[in-house]
Amino acid sequence: MSNSSSLKSLVGITDKLNRPVRDLRISVTDRCNFRCTYCMPAEIFGERYEFLPRPEILTFEEIERVARIFAAVGVNKLRITGGEPLVRANLSELIERLSSIEEIEDIALTTNGYLLPKYANELKEAGLKRLTISLDSIDEEIFKKMSGRPQGPANTLEGIKLATELGFSPIKINVVVQRAVNDHTLVDTARYFKGTGAIVRFIEFMDVGTKNGWELSEVVTSKDVIDMIGSEFPLEPVDPNYTGEVASRYRYKDGDGEIGVISSVSEPFCGSCTRARLSTDGKLVTCLFASGGTDLKEALRSGQSDEEIAEMIGGIWTNRSDRYSELRSKATDLYVGAEGDKVEMYYIGG
Ligand code: SAM
Ligand code: SF4
Ligand code: SF4
Numbered sequence: 001m002s003n004s005s006s007l008k009s010l011v012g013i014t015d016k017l018n019r020p021v022r023d024l025r026i027s028v029t030d031r032c033n034f035r036c037t038y039c040m041p042a043e044i045f046g047e048r049y050e051f052l053p054r055p056e057i058l059t060f061e062e063i064e065r066v067a068r069i070f071a072a073v074g075v076n077k078l079r080i081t082g083g084e085p086l087v088r089a090n091l092s093e094l095i096e097r098l099s100s101i102e103e104i105e106d107i108a109l110t111t112n113g114y115l116l117p118k119y120a121n122e123l124k125e126a127g128l129k130r131l132t133i134s135l136d137s138i139d140e141e142i143f144k145k146m147s148g149r150p151q152g153p154a155n156t157l158e159g160i161k162l163a164t165e166l167g168f169s170p171i172k173i174n175v176v177v178q179r180a181v182n183d184h185t186l187v188d189t190a191r192y193f194k195g196t197g198a199i200v201r202f203i204e205f206m207d208v209g210t211k212n213g214w215e216l217s218e219v220v221t222s223k224d225v226i227d228m229i230g231s232e233f234p235l236e237p238v239d240p241n242y243t244g245e246v247a248s249r250y251r252y253k254d255g256d257g258e259i260g261v262i263s264s265v266s267e268p269f270c271g272s273c274t275r276a277r278l279s280t281d282g283k284l285v286t287c288l289f290a291s292g293g294t295d296l297k298e299a300l301r302s303g304q305s306d307e308e309i310a311e312m313i314g315g316i317w318t319n320r321s322d323r324y325s326e327l328r329s330k331a332t333d334l335y336v337g338a339e340g341d342k343v344e345m346y347y348i349g350g
Contacts, residue, residue: 007310010073015286015320021313022274023077024070026063028091030280032084034112035148036136038176042148044211056281060090062300064097066278069310071103075276078107083280086115092126099127108132110174112147116159124166131163132172137185138192146182160198171198172260177220178205186225187232194233194256201247201260207328208288222261226250229259244272268325276317284313287322 014020030052035042058066067078078098085091098107108130109123116133123131133156137143140152163171173193177183186202193200202225207214226235230250238249238258246269247260263269277285282297294316299309 007069007072007307010310010314012074013314013317015317017271017321017323019272019274019320021070021074021276021317023079023276024067024075025079025081025275025277026067027082027278027280028063028080028085028094029057029083029088031087032082032112033087033114033149034084036112036146036176037148037181038146038178038205038214039208040148041211041213052281056297058278058280058282058297058300060094060097062282062297063094063278064101065300065306066282066296066309067098067104068101069306069313070276071101072306073310073313076103076105078104079110080107081110084112084114085109086111086119092119092122092128095123095126095128106130110134111159113156113159114151115155117155117162120159120162120166120168124168129168130170130172131168132174133160133163134174134176135160135189136175137182138189139182139185142182142185146176146178164197169197173198173200174203175200176203176205177225179218179220181218183220183228187229190229190233190259194252197257199258199260201262203262204265206264206288216265219265221266222248222263223266225261235259244269244274264325265329268323268329270323270326273322276313284316286316286320287324289324290322 012020032040034040035045067075080091080095080098082088088094095107095109098104107128109128110132111134113133113135116131135143135153135156136146138153138157143153144150160171160173173189175182175186175189177186190200202222204222205214205219229235233256234253235250236253238251240249247262249258249260251258273287277288277293278296279285279293282295282300283293284296285293294312296309296312299312
């Protein structure tokens with residue numbers, strides 16, 4: 001990796017809204033072993049759905065190279081996501097490569113946890129420190145309904161248990177909240193993890209992509225979630241761990257740990273959004289709701305130098321002005337039903 005002055009001159013670059021680039025979310029596959037109704041509904045992602053052909057997918061070498069370039073211009077956090085990252089063969093090898101990047105202080109993985117019982121050990125050995133595991137309900141039937149698969153949550157729960165024993169800390173549990181789907185099970189899910197050290201984070205159902213049939217009426221606001229859980233287990237707010245933390249934190253007054261809420265719809269946090277996204281096929285995407293991205297794969301494969309690619313990234317970032325969620329909340333009726341051709345969640349990984 002070159003350390004030339006051209007790379008250094010990009011350190012600290014900010015976008016048009018004065019936001020630096022700090023985090024890179026890497027989608028390692030567009031495939032998934034679940035068919036969550038709000039992300040990859042089975043009726044659309046069926047047998048005949050064409051996922052990316054192998055040559056289109058970035059190799060581990062290419063992902064590492066992009067991560068090193070981002071690290072050189074200021075990124076210190078990586079998140080591995082998908083699709084389901086654990087269905088990508090030899091993922092631990094990628095974790096090991098990324099762990100060796102000096103500037104990277106934090107690598108996390110978001111997974112549905114189904115394959116964690118198989119891979120948690122080797123991920124730990126490869127240097128992974130943090131895990132976020134998605135689990136929308138501990139209720140067997142609701143879990144099946146939301147994940148679009150016939151199995152209940154047993155594997156995911158076993159994966160969480162194993163990860164806890166292995167010392168992943170803190171483990172975060174992501175719960176997407178959908179009105180009239182899983183909202184009546186939130187208290188049970190919170191109760192299940194209360195006192196285990198895991199932090200359950202309730203996420204407002206978002207209108208990502210164009211295939212999940214999103215309706216504003218299906219969003220349960222974070223405020224309502226806090227009221228619901230707080231009426232069973234009294235809660236109090238906690239200061240954020242750092243500026244720009246996406247989840248708002250609350251702790252149980254009895255000292256049994258904390259929960260979080262992610263209010264992407266009711267209280268958007270675009271002002272502090274320092275996240276860049278690398279899609280499975282190497283596109284740099286500057287917003288979860290973007291309609292496309294800039295192809296870095298072409299640059300990687302056509303012999304461009306690290307400096308040239310860094311310049312490209314710098315150009316994209318300094319021109320960034322995305323704040324989709326803020327605009328949406330300011331003009332709700334402007335966006336409902338006007339999905340256009342937004343990038344799908346499984347493609348850029350949330
Ligand atoms: N397959 C992995 C998983 O489910 O954890 C990683 C990829 S998934 C796209 C990343 C996160 O996005 C998950 O926690 C998932 O629940 C969340 N997600 C997907 N679609 C969503 C939506 N429409 N609204 C809110 N969160 C969503
Ligand atoms: Fe798969 Fe994750 Fe999307 Fe569910 S949310 S379909 S587990 S990528
Ligand atoms: Fe960041 Fe776009 Fe989400 Fe706003 S809408 S927080 S800019 S990803």
